[in-house]
Amino acid sequence: MQEISSKRIQNVVDHFASLPSVGRKTALRLALHLLKKSGQQIDDFAEALKAMAAEVKFCKNCHNISDHAICSICNNAGRNAQQICVVENIQDVMAMEATQQFSGVYHVLGGIISPMDGIGPDELNVATLLQRVQEESTQEIIFALNSSLEGETTQFFLHRKLKDSVHKITTLARGISFGDQLEYTDEITLGRSILNRQLFENQSN
Amino acid sequence: MQEISSKRIQNVVDHFASLPSVGRKTALRLALHLLKKSGQQIDDFAEALKAMAAEVKFCKNCHNISDHAICSICNNAGRNAQQICVVENIQDVMAMEATQQFSGVYHVLGGIISPMDGIGPDELNVATLLQRVQEESTQEIIFALNSSLEGETTQFFLHRKLKDSVHKITTLARGISFGDQLEYTDEITLGRSILNRQLFENQSN
Numbered sequence: 001m002q003e004i005s006s007k008r009i010q011n012v013v014d015h016f017a018s019l020p021s022v023g024r025k026t027a028l029r030l031a032l033h034l035l036k037k038s039g040q041q042i043d044d045f046a047e048a049l050k051a052m053a054a055e056v057k058f059c060k061n062c063h064n065i066s067d068h069a070i071c072s073i074c075n076n077a078g079r080n081a082q083q084i085c086v087v088e089n090i091q092d093v094m095a096m097e098a099t100q101q102f103s104g105v106y107h108v109l110g111g112i113i114s115p116m117d118g119i120g121p122d123e124l125n126v127a128t129l130l131q132r133v134q135e136e137s138t139q140e141i142i143f144a145l146n147s148s149l150e151g152e153t154t155q156f157f158l159h160r161k162l163k164d165s166v167h168k169i170t171t172l173a174r175g176i177s178f179g180d181q182l183e184y185t186d187e188i189t190l191g192r193s194i195l196n197r198q199l200f201e202n203q204s205n
Numbered sequence: 206m207q208e209i210s211s212k213r214i215q216n217v218v219d220h221f222a223s224l225p226s227v228g229r230k231t232a233l234r235l236a237l238h239l240l241k242k243s244g245q246q247i248d249d250f251a252e253a254l255k256a257m258a259a260e261v262k263f264c265k266n267c268h269n270i271s272d273h274a275i276c277s278i279c280n281n282a283g284r285n286a287q288q289i290c291v292v293e294n295i296q297d298v299m300a301m302e303a304t305q306q307f308s309g310v311y312h313v314l315g316g317i318i319s320p321m322d323g324i325g326p327d328e329l330n331v332a333t334l335l336q337r338v339q340e341e342s343t344q345e346i347i348f349a350l351n352s353s354l355e356g357e358t359t360q361f362f363l364h365r366k367l368k369d370s371v372h373k374i375t376t377l378a379r380g381i382s383f384g385d386q387l388e389y390t391d392e393i394t395l396g397r398s399i400l401n402r403q404l405f406e407n408q409s410n
Binding site: 004005006007008009012014015019020021022025026028029030031032033034035039042043045046047048049050051052053054055056060064065066067071073074090091093101 | 209210211212213214216217219220224225228231233234235236237238239240244247248249250251252253254255256257258259260261269270271272276277278295296298299358
């Protein structure tokens with residue numbers, strides 16, 4: 001790697017390069033781009049980082065990111081707290097919210113059971129989920145996890161833990177994506193979508 | 206775009222997204238990755254940015270980045286100050302230094318003449334170059350500019366300004382890259398490399 005003749009820039013490059021999918025060449029380009037901006041703009045960036053480190057909290061209830069102890073979703077009286085959607089991470093909450101189709105609340109596991117990576121239930125926010133279900137008389141748990149081996153394992157594990165406390169446990173519908181063509185759909189998806197076929201009336205909703 | 210439920214994170218995402226080739230999805234991923242680190246690590250990043258904004262200077266002599274008023278290259282008595290290599294930007298200095306083949310000094314233009322982008326000689330560090338040539342009795346100017354239309358224009362312009370003051374004005378050798386195969390070399394490069402062919406003895410150096 002080329003040597004950078006300024007220790008100050010080298011430091012910033014090192015920090016950028018520690019981020020995912022940012023290599024050293026890209027990190028250098030980002031640092032030099034910042035240098036072209038005014039000192040005030042770089043300071044603003046630094047202050048934004050410090051404010052994030054100091055003030056961003058995780059909701060005590062659902063573990064979503066929040067500026068307060070309880071996040072805006074859990075705090076919203078208009079949302080159905082008896083309906084908990086279980087997701088892997090914060091990005092999944094954002095993806096679900098972007099659909100504007102869900103009016104319940106969330107529970108962020110903070111990962112997924114993956115013995116290969118040494119992640120078991122104890123590393124995830126499972127205990128707080130069980131506690132919530134006990135305390136809040138939850139009516140429905142919706143699993144919104146990826147359909148990977150780890151996702152299925154996690155669903156299986158949680159289902160066993162929850163099935164005696166919660167009457168209704170559901171999972172996201174799997175099927176053919178909108179716009180997908182039948183001939184290019186993989187066999188598992190197509191097979192499952194015929195097994196789980198829906199009444200035609202449902203489709204018009 | 207998905208809404209982010211924390212103003213603090215939104216701020217950091219906005220700053221990341223203002224960097225070149227960082228989209229909003231990537232910016233969010235970078236911010237959330239940072240959040241997983243300790244507060245101390247994020248603070249370190251912020252401090253590195255602030256230190257860069259406050260302390261990085263541009264060398265008064267050659268306009269390269271520097272932690273001091275004069276950069277380490279200009280300050281190095283072991284380098285030949287009578288040989289000035291003219292480059293477009295700071296990255297080019299690093300690329301040249303990485304070759305370890307040049308023992309002179311540099312002059313960073315800070316861009317290239319490009320009428321389409323409204324960049325003329327007045328926007329570049331041309332006046333200081335002419336001044337250096339007058340004051341330092343420069344023996345050789347080496348143009349190390351990209352072989353684009355703008356690069357050729359800039360060379361042409363500088364050559365006219367410098368030819369009466371400097372005895373020797375050279376430009377980087379253009380030719381077939383090491384490892385390139387003749388049949389895949391473009392016609393202009395191959396044509397020039399036959400016109401500018403070198404004595405075989407030179408090659409063994």
